[in-house]
């Protein structure tokens with residue numbers, strides 16, 4: 248808002264103008280002002296642009312794409328029609344009371360959940376101790392690159408483990424403020440504060456990209472350290488100090504004990520050894536359903552053509568197109584759906600254990616690669632694990648990952664099959680070009696997965712082919728295996744976010760089994776800190 252203009256108006260109003268439709272070719276502030284002035288029926292000179300509240304692409308008509316925009320404009324308060332237009336009020340942050348714990352709280356894991364728990368504690372004036380099994384993001388990046396080049400996996404420093412957690416090597420899709428909750432807004436505002444572009448606060452499908460995420464992680468680290476938090480790297484929690492139904496601390500790397508009156512457990516969905524350890528310590532866990540399947544990849548221009556049509560296929564500024572597919576078959580009792588779509592992205596080797604291969608997708612902020620990929624996964628029920636052991640879901644994932652590794656030749660190449668060959672039961676003679684940097688080996692997906700997965704995939708592709716023949720076509724290739732869609736374990740907790748049988752232990756984020764994704768893991772952490780502080784009598 249231009250302060251000089253506000254000064255000229257003795258007093259002014261900030262108004263919310265909703266549902267403006269701007270042709271994509273005309274996108275820009277001048278056009279927003281023009282459309283807002285028309286809506287208010289006043290001259291363009293009488294209003295000033297203040298900020299965008301929401302912006303989404305309407306690509307329903309392939310003849311003309313629009314941006315649907317809501318914004319805040321300022322105008323003099325003698326404006327005639329003011330009763331009919333909602334006023335905009337800036338939210339004011341509530342100052343949090345300084346908190347206290349008998350001993351400094353401990354956070355295990357420094358992914359999105361661990362980072363947001365730390366930031367929230369620091370907001371209350373509490374300085375946590377943070378233990379992360381992996382390395383600082385800069386050193387972790389070297390290990391990730393070395394894995395691609397030398398094919399030697401560091402089981403403690405990879406795409407799953409290390410500062411920033413699994414979220415750092417991702418497309419960085421975030422929930423949108425448009426589906427607003429106070430907590431989602433807080434997470435988005437925090438990302439903006441630490442270096443994300445402001446547009447993630449208002450666009451309908453915000454994403455950051457791995458390059459921006461890695462920078463943000465470094466900024467969050469710096470902020471926490473400057474305010475007295477301590478972060479220990481290459482520091483794996485190998486045991487917990489538990490007595491009389493209460494946690495009193497953790498053991499790091501099998502040697503050093505740290506005492507605390509509150510432990511926030513944020514290990515993510517891939518910390519299988521940690522799940523075993525906490526199960527061994529009697530912490531209540533249970534099986535959780537998950538989803539397993541393949542990555543599908545097409546040239547980005549094919550997805551753009553399907554979604555945008557010829558006119559907008561290469562239109563600059565609207566970005567590589569995304570999609571979402573679902574199919575539910577009541578007879579087999581399973582859903583099949585696209586997951587973690589990465590437009591203009593790449594398929595990555597997201598393994599964290601030797602001899603077991605898991606793949607996933609990520610993108611850079613520009614989403615400018617020549618390929619677009621997504622996981623196509625099938626829901627797996629706990630019955631599919633064929634055991635009542637609480638950790639049976641981990642075994643189920645491992646079995647698929649072992650086969651994937653072996654069928655890929657044991658050198659971290661990914662088993663792959665062109666989609667049409669998969670549907671007609673043939674090994675591909677010549678695999679389609681794809682983005683996977685560690686190489687692909689022609690294979691039969693049926694050899695990797697339990698039969699029900701491939702049967703469900705075939706049903707879904709055949710159904711989608713009816714409406715989207717270009718999607719289910721020679722342009723598509725499948726890579727295996729996508730197993731780490733969510734945790735197959737739940738660490739049971741109460742409404743107060745505390746373990747149901749161990750006091751002062753707060754399982755949070757994806758590893759708790761109650762969240763999925765960056766934003767939900769981050770909001771979960773904030774809520775858990777609030778809940779834990781309210782039991783100690785501290786509130787915001």
Ligand SMILES: Cc1cc2nc3c(=O)[nH]c(=O)nc-3n(C[C@H](O)[C@H](O)[C@H](O)COP(=O)(O)OP(=O)(O)OC[C@H]3O[C@@H](n4cnc5c(N)ncnc54)[C@H](O)[C@@H]3O)c2cc1C
Pocket residue numbers: 355356357358359360361378379380381406407408409410411412413414415416417418419420421482483484485513514515516517518521587595597607608609755756757758763764765766768
């Ligand atoms: C390649 C890829 C792409 C993804 N894309 C997206 C996306 O676009 N959008 C989205 O919302 N989500 C995405 N996800 C999922 C998202 O990354 C996770 O949901 C999110 O990171 C979960 O946050 P978290 O903090 O709970 O766990 P994590 O991010 O997994 O962090 C857990 C941390 O704990 C550490 N740790 C584990 N055990 C121990 C221990 N015993 N001691 C000390 N430290 C330990 C780990 O090293 C890790 O750093 C993606 C995941 C991957 C792998």
